[in-house]
Amino acid sequence: KIPSYDGHRETTFGMIHPIRPFYSTLIRVNPANPSSVTDFQCDVCAGDVPQPTENGTVYTFKIRDDVMFHNGDKLTAQDVKATFDKIAFPQDGVPSSRKAYFRMLDSITAPDDQTL
Numbered sequence: 001k002i003p004s005y006d007g008h009r010e011t012t013f014g015m016i017h018p019i020r021p022f023y024s025t026l027i028r029v030n031p032a033n034p035s036s037v038t039d040f041q042c043d044v045c046a047g048d049v050p051q052p053t054e055n056g057t058v059y060t061f062k063i064r065d066d067v068m069f070h071n072g073d074k075l076t077a078q079d080v081k082a083t084f085d086k087i088a089f090p091q092d093g094v095p096s097s098r099k100a101y102f103r104m105l106d107s108i109t110a111p112d113d114q115t116l
Helices: 013-022 077-088
Strands: none
Touching: none
């Protein structure tokens, strides 16, 4: 039995494998170059994966304005921020099995609908 359908908290194969197609990541390894540790793609970004600024501590993503949820609502930078906040900075009592992967984050901001 699948413990829950929350892909941010579950780690069991029984959940991750069948539910994976319903989740998307902000960046992913370029499938044309899977052995690279530096070649990434951003499917929801306007343009390329951003380069770091401020000595590698800041990344600014521009979210495309034509990405929609299944119900037709537009994806915004605030939606992406909410997802990463749930993973990296979960509220008390909210489990996050991937929180440790984001320890280097100080903050996530979304000053407008397309900027993260």
